[in-house]
Amino acid sequence: MCLFCKIAAGEIPSTKVYEDDQILAFRDIAPMAPTHILVIPKTHIPSVDGITAENSNLVAHIFEMIPKIAAEEGLTGGYRVVSNCGADAGQTVHHLHFHILGGKQLSTEMA
Secondary structure (H helix, E strand, O other), X not given: OOHHHHHHOOOOXXXXXXEOOOEEEXXXXXXXXXXXXXXXXXXXXXXXXXXXXXXXHHHHHHHHHHHHHHHHOOOOOOEEEEOOOOHHHOOOOOOOOEEEEEOOXXXXXXX
């Protein structure tokens, strides 16, 4: 079982921001912005490459909830949503997740 599956199962504690029966959002332990939240499906999907017709409704649900989570966090000036896919992109936990970054003016540099 991967790290994020253990967090979703409650085996590893996290600072939850949002949870429902399909997804979990929690604060990143090494934030790269004043607000840095990870949003994960509770079902294991290894990365963006693992999104299929069968599970894309779960990803759609995540993207429906991201604006609500951002609003609850007070990110009224904007925020960034990032998903790393594979080692070359910096994906260190191979469980699909989306970073919500905000709370300050972010750099326009993406790399």
